[in-house]
Amino acid sequence: MKGSGEAAKRLESFLRSRGLRLTRGRRLAVEAVEACGAHFGIEDVDAAARAKGLRVHRATIYRAVPLLVEAGILRKVSASGGDRGEYEKGLGREHHDHLLCLDCGRSIEVSSAAMEREQARLCAQHGFLAVDHQLRIRGYCAVCRSGGRPRATSGPPAPIATGAPAGRPRRR
């Protein structure tokens, strides 16, 4: 993997710039994150670490993730609308918003320059200095609408390739 090195580099320079230490725990946290799917929670990172045989304590992961966000290695999103905090990898990825399908559970990543522009206008109008934003639209995706596939009519949304790939299906 190539992106791995990138994240590590980013972590290091971030920590340095903040006078924090580059430690084993933090490095392992990054490694664990690599093994996570498209969208995941902190517990998933912890689980991934354990699955990979990395010995890091839960608390360490919980302490590291916010740093990874600050470093830009992770991004906090709420793609699935669950009540839990969710993250996605942030390196080498443009900002995007999410269309969440209520039927199949997949989340489609989209972006629109016009939209971003409109948001900027809105902020300006209110004298608000934007730092970042999140847009999530819930509804039904093209596939599910056309009924082209046996949709998950009952039970939790089926974790198909695109949306929630690797990780365990979101619990609760």
Next chain:
Amino acid sequence: MKGSGEAAKRLESFLRSRGLRLTRGRRLAVEAVEACGAHFGIEDVDAAARAKGLRVHRATIYRAVPLLVEAGILRKVSASGGDRGEYEKGLGREHHDHLLCLDCGRSIEVSSAAMEREQARLCAQHGFLAVDHQLRIRGYCAVCRSGGRPRATSGPPAPIATGAPAGRPRRR
């Protein structure tokens, strides 16, 4: 209070339409919600109920709130970007989005027809049938930017009038 009756009415017709029962617990849940601030979590509703001396069990509140959402009495939002589910009252309120100030913690409610239009376009483009959406922009509000007020430079954001009024300050 006048809105109170409205919510009760809404609750009743919703339950009827779904073949569910209009029960004490559900009525009390609505009553408790009335006592909540602009944005709140289920636990806040529970707390409000207790504070009001309404005897309802936690579990009942947890079971009722999702119904209130379906009934349109509540709306699920994530205004403050916390990891917890948040709600706001939904009756007689237009859809709006949130500008969340990272400094003072207030959340400013805004809406923009242009934005909504743009979102519709985006969805159409992807063959996506939108049901609802949520936009939250984080940044710094006009007041805090002008430094006109002693901003909460340390500690949790000060719960000032607009944003998180009545309820307890968000814990954690």
Next chain:
DNA sequence: GACTAATTGCGACTTTGTCGCACTTCCGGC
């Protein structure tokens, strides 16, 4: 290599949310 403050591991703890089940209440029919 020694020093010192930052970080980790750990486990106990809190908070948030869920569940099964016995008891109660609602509601439609009489």
Next chain:
DNA sequence: GCCGGAAGTGCGACAAAGTCGCAATTAGTC
């Protein structure tokens, strides 16, 4: 108004998610 049965509630035990203080360890500096 009263009955019967299903829906809903209270309850407490439980599970999951996240936090905290502290002693032991370790990264960075000299």
